[in-house]
Amino acid sequence: MRLIVESDCRLVVDWLNGAVDPPPYISSKVRSLKGLLSDWGWTVRWIPRVGNTAADQLAKEGIGCKFCRTHLALPDDIVSKSFHSRRGKAYLFNNAVNITIGTLEERMMLSGMHTVADIFCCCCGQIVGWKYEAAHEKSQKYKEGKFVLERGRIVDENDSSSEVYIDTRPSMSDGED
């Protein structure tokens, strides 16, 4: 196993990599961290702040694998929530991360023939949906390169509220009437 530590603070990275000497008040902490790094073979890298922001957003808002909670997608990337799989409701996403892509196959779907590949969580290997490589019908071309994640195989922290919303709405409008 290899661990890569990324920080957007160039000074801390320089301290840990030995490029710059740390100030005395923190030198003992830096020394013990450097000890850990050499013992375990960690790598410390500087990354631009925008990289950290993306990782942070994914950690806070990400839609995760139901089985191992690895982050698979962002709610902002949802194109449609009205997709269906053999196992129930599914969402269409512009993008998905931390997945492995299976073999391409031709599959007949509700909206016609598509070239698709099943997608799997890269961490636990569970199937989580599929990717559209190609759509044979013109009206379905918008799906190409996009990903479907099955509702029953993902955990969406933001979605529990919308499910409550759907459940409570009818009784609310009943009351108003």
Ligand SMILES: [Zn+2]
């Ligand atoms: Zn998983």
